[in-house]
Amino acid sequence: MTFSLMLRRSLYTVLIAALLAFFAIPMLWLASAPFDSDPGVGLRWPDWTLDNWRITFEHPYALGSLVNSIVLCAVATIVTTALGTLASYALSRVRIPGRDALLYVLLLLSSVVTGTAAMVPIFVLMLQLGLINSQYATGLVIAGGMLPAAIFILKDFIDTVPRSYEESARVFGASPGQVLLHVVLPVARPGIATILVWAFVQAWGNFLLPFLLLRDVAEQPAAVLLRTLRDEGGSANLTVIPAFSLLYAIPVVALYLFVSKRYGFRFHGGIKA
Amino acid sequence: MIELTGLSTVYPNGVRAVDGLDLSIADGEFFALLGPSGCGKTTLLRTIAGLEQSSSGAISLAGRDVTKAEAGKRGVAMVFQDYALFPHMTVAQNIAYPLRVRRASKQAQQDAATSTSANLGLSDYLERRPGQLSGGQQQRVALARAIAMSADVLLLDEPLSNLDARLRLEARTFLKRLQRDLGLTTVFVTHDQAEALALADRIAVMAEGRIRQLGSPKEVFQRPADTFVANFIGSTPMNLLTGTVRDGQVDVAGALLTPPGDLRLTDGAPVIAGIRPEYLKPGTEGITGVVSIVENLGVTSLVTLECPGEVLVGLTVPEHEEPAVGATMTAAPAPGRLLVYDSETSELLTA
Numbered sequence: 001m002t003f004s005l006m007l008r009r010s011l012y013t014v015l016i017a018a019l020l021a022f023f024a025i026p027m028l029w030l031a032s033a034p035f036d037s038d039p040g041v042g043l044r045w046p047d048w049t050l051d052n053w054r055i056t057f058e059h060p061y062a063l064g065s066l067v068n069s070i071v072l073c074a075v076a077t078i079v080t081t082a083l084g085t086l087a088s089y090a091l092s093r094v095r096i097p098g099r100d101a102l103l104y105v106l107l108l109l110s111s112v113v114t115g116t117a118a119m120v121p122i123f124v125l126m127l128q129l130g131l132i133n134s135q136y137a138t139g140l141v142i143a144g145g146m147l148p149a150a151i152f153i154l155k156d157f158i159d160t161v162p163r164s165y166e167e168s169a170r171v172f173g174a175s176p177g178q179v180l181l182h183v184v185l186p187v188a189r190p191g192i193a194t195i196l197v198w199a200f201v202q203a204w205g206n207f208l209l210p211f212l213l214l215r216d217v218a219e220q221p222a223a224v225l226l227r228t229l230r231d232e233g234g235s236a237n238l239t240v241i242p243a244f245s246l247l248y249a250i251p252v253v254a255l256y257l258f259v260s261k262r263y264g265f266r267f268h269g270g271i272k273a
Numbered sequence: 274m275i276e277l278t279g280l281s282t283v284y285p286n287g288v289r290a291v292d293g294l295d296l297s298i299a300d301g302e303f304f305a306l307l308g309p310s311g312c313g314k315t316t317l318l319r320t321i322a323g324l325e326q327s328s329s330g331a332i333s334l335a336g337r338d339v340t341k342a343e344a345g346k347r348g349v350a351m352v353f354q355d356y357a358l359f360p361h362m363t364v365a366q367n368i369a370y371p372l373r374v375r376r377a378s379k380q381a382q383q384d385a386a387t388s389t390s391a392n393l394g395l396s397d398y399l400e401r402r403p404g405q406l407s408g409g410q411q412q413r414v415a416l417a418r419a420i421a422m423s424a425d426v427l428l429l430d431e432p433l434s435n436l437d438a439r440l441r442l443e444a445r446t447f448l449k450r451l452q453r454d455l456g457l458t459t460v461f462v463t464h465d466q467a468e469a470l471a472l473a474d475r476i477a478v479m480a481e482g483r484i485r486q487l488g489s490p491k492e493v494f495q496r497p498a499d500t501f502v503a504n505f506i507g508s509t510p511m512n513l514l515t516g517t518v519r520d521g522q523v524d525v526a527g528a529l530l531t532p533p534g535d536l537r538l539t540d541g542a543p544v545i546a547g548i549r550p551e552y553l554k555p556g557t558e559g560i561t562g563v564v565s566i567v568e569n570l571g572v573t574s575l576v577t578l579e580c581p582g583e584v585l586v587g588l589t590v591p592e593h594e595e596p597a598v599g600a601t602m603t604a605a606p607a608p609g610r611l612l613v614y615d616s617e618t619s620e621l622l623t624a
Contacts, residue, residue, distance in 0.1 A: 170323075171349065
């Protein structure tokens with residue numbers, strides 16, 4: 001082995017190790033800090049204790065905000081997945097002029113609609129409708145912002161469902177509803193599962209809209225509450241934040257594992273196209 | 274019985290895929306719609322199934338007018354070219370699907386799957402998914418599903434085109450026996466003339482949305498009604514040679530050929546002589562030319578003769594009798610096998 005080859009290998013290993021550390025250290029902090037008697041921003045072997053958890057559970061808003069998050073996300077995810085699936089099926093099967101242009105415009109606008117540009121109009125709209133501090137309304141606004149992207153992605157999945165499947169079902173006497181339930185949805189299931197998880201993760205991590213539209217601390221979801229976790233002195237409350245962060249991370253991981261196991265992000269082998 | 278009267282199907286872009294077509298198919302008949310791609314045969318099949326709306330004309334099935342009826346309410350089962358098996362259902366669920374749509378009991382569904390699959394040799398695969406089956410097995414599942422519908426009419430869209438060449442012959446025999454055993458009125462679409470000749474009781478040769486010739490495989494093969502059909506049918510292309518009538522005989526490729534006995538021809542009329550390579554027999558009189566190419570077809574060889582006036586004539590010779598390239602050879606049509614077509618209308622001239 002030559003010297004230059006050895007040097008190259010060592011550099012490669014060092015680079016990989018640095019990259020790995022960059023991503024691993026926050027994870028390790030998340031795993032160890034909640035159990036440390038004196039958690040800091042650094043990483044160290046914990047001095048084991050469960051006191052942080054007791055304090056977190058005693059926090060007046062911590063657990064409530066997680067429940068709020070779940071309600072908010074459930075509304076946003078269900079609305080996005082259900083409407084997105086139906087809309088993309090229609091757009092995939094019905095020929096209307098300018099269909100693709102419509103999709104691209106929707107996609108472009110969606111990043112504006114829920115983005116900072118529409119922040120004030122959305123707030124004013126919701127205020128006048130009297131929907132401030134309503135989790136369901138906030139969920140709908142989040143869903144509205146996610147729908148164009150969801151339709152765009154789902155349409156690709158539904159485009160791959162051969163029309164002959166539907167025609168075959170129709171010849172056997174299936175009604176349009178039966179065609180959808182028996183054939184299209186099951187075949188497009190991996191795509192729908194993907195959108196379901198994607199929508200949940202998007203809504204779970206959404207900060208801006210709940211921050212704007214849910215002014216009452218008791219109504220705020222975890223993503224917003226996390227920002228307000230400070231001690232009397234105004235610095236970050238490192239007793240509650242680590243444990244709360246770990247709790248906050250669990251649902252997303254759990255949902256991913258559940259959907260992956262139950263529905264699978266894969267495609268059943270069909271026939272040659 | 275399937276009865277089509279003046280049926281037309283026009284696509285939104287104005288293409289008349291099926292153009293004023295009249296056809297009647299008897300009960301229990303195995304009927305082929307044959308034609309090149311784009312001739313409207315698949316559109317016609319889909320119109321019968323109700324997947325395309327006809328623009329004018331009427332369809333009646335077993336005496337019932339179904340022109341406006343929806344697909345699924347016509348008593349018609351169909352097997353698609355790609356089989357359209359549902360990949361997320363097992364073979365048993367696929368076969369029982371027509372019953373599930375009608376909300377039959379689970380027991381009835383299971384019975385249908387078991388009995389239909391037994392007839393098609395699928396009993397061992399009921400719990401598999403379509404993706405785990407070979408092409409031939411998938412085709413049989415698709416057939417089983419169509420049969421389980423217990424419809425009056427079975428439609429097959431290119432039933433053999435997705436199988437490889439070896440399996441195709443096997444499936445052809447299987448399909449013919451199945452159709453005969455079930456006695457089900459069956460219409461199938463194909464672009465493969467050999468398939469149509471082998472399977473069908475009757476063939477409709479289609480071009481540009483119309484039927485060019487309707488007849489038994491024998492009639493269509495032996496007496497094509499026009500030069501289009503003549504060209505399309507037969508695995509070795511028919512010789513279509515331009516000539517003129519002289520003294521009641523056909524002057525073609527430097528030879529005078531005698532037309533079938535009762536055919537009266539006007540002197541000097543331009544005609545097209547049609548002779549299948551299989552019906553040209555080597556002899557002492559007839560078309561004479563130089564052997565330019567010999568192609569081995571297995572039991573026979575296809576010999577191409579270069580005749581006077583740069584006319585190419587093909588004939589088949591049995592094995593071991595192939596002439597050498599460059600040799601001179603004479604051949605004449607077997608008695609009664611010469612067909613004469615009008616060169617203007619390209620239609621067969623008959624007595």
